[in-house]
Amino acid sequence: MWKFLGHKDNKNSSPKDVQLDYSSIPTHIAIIMDGNGRWAKERNLPRSLGHKAGVETLNKIIKEASDLGIKYLTLYAFSTENWNRPPEEVSALMKLLAEYLKKQLNELHKNNVIVRTIGDISKLPNICVEVLEEAKEKTKNNTGMILNFALNYGGRDEILYAVKNIFKEYNEGKLSKEDIDNLAEQDFSKYLYTQNTPDPDIIIRPSGEQRLSNFMLWQCAYSEFWYSNIKWPDFTEADLHQAIADYQRRDRRFGGIK
Numbered sequence: 001m002w003k004f005l006g007h008k009d010n011k012n013s014s015p016k017d018v019q020l021d022y023s024s025i026p027t028h029i030a031i032i033m034d035g036n037g038r039w040a041k042e043r044n045l046p047r048s049l050g051h052k053a054g055v056e057t058l059n060k061i062i063k064e065a066s067d068l069g070i071k072y073l074t075l076y077a078f079s080t081e082n083w084n085r086p087p088e089e090v091s092a093l094m095k096l097l098a099e100y101l102k103k104q105l106n107e108l109h110k111n112n113v114i115v116r117t118i119g120d121i122s123k124l125p126n127i128c129v130e131v132l133e134e135a136k137e138k139t140k141n142n143t144g145m146i147l148n149f150a151l152n153y154g155g156r157d158e159i160l161y162a163v164k165n166i167f168k169e170y171n172e173g174k175l176s177k178e179d180i181d182n183l184a185e186q187d188f189s190k191y192l193y194t195q196n197t198p199d200p201d202i203i204i205r206p207s208g209e210q211r212l213s214n215f216m217l218w219q220c221a222y223s224e225f226w227y228s229n230i231k232w233p234d235f236t237e238a239d240l241h242q243a244i245a246d247y248q249r250r251d252r253r254f255g256g257i258k
Helices: 035-044 048-070 087-110 125-140 154-169 177-181 185-187 237-246
Strands: 028-032 070-080 114-118 146-153 200-204 223-226
Touching: 035 048, 035 223, 048 070, 048 087, 048 237, 070 087, 070 223, 087 114, 087 125, 114 125, 125 146, 154 200, 223 237
Parallel strands: 028 070, 028 200, 070 146, 114 146, 200 223
Antiparallel strands: none
């Protein structure tokens, strides 16, 4: 039984409103959690309260994704470009991240969730790094849904990270020129932050924006996209079901024909 702190049920919509094919649930869903600041502005609230409301949505969606049997859930929480935001907003975001994991770690662990990160988390405040490392260590042997937090993450930065690691292995004699010449896409993928993680089947972006914002540029080659005008704090389990139902109606050909 999930008992997330701060969880609020939305009585205006129900996941049961949408019929899903439970034999065809996507393996990997990635979400660009967008619209917190605009949600707050519409209500004449500080942006920090928008982010706080977004955390409550996070609780609901993690629980629902796990209950649906989704194996991988990747959440774009803080990009390499988000450092350009006002320092007080960045500070509030980092505080929320640390507080969230401290409060929810035992619940995540009890429900068999595996916590991982993608991105260079070494640049985050120490308190965030410590709680993230604790969460990863505590849940590493679980066997349920893998929850990836994308933090200080950028798609271009990730590709550079992979290239630098390949060059490092070449200098150390672990790779030859011939190895690099024959490097296949699946080999290159092993050098990314998302190594051993399948590409997302669907990328969801609420808030009305229709762009990737430097998210999973390598991995999204054949991902389906689902956009919505709903801002992240208002995103519900029913919206997740709708995104999955729309995904299930699409014809994925991966460049070929059926």
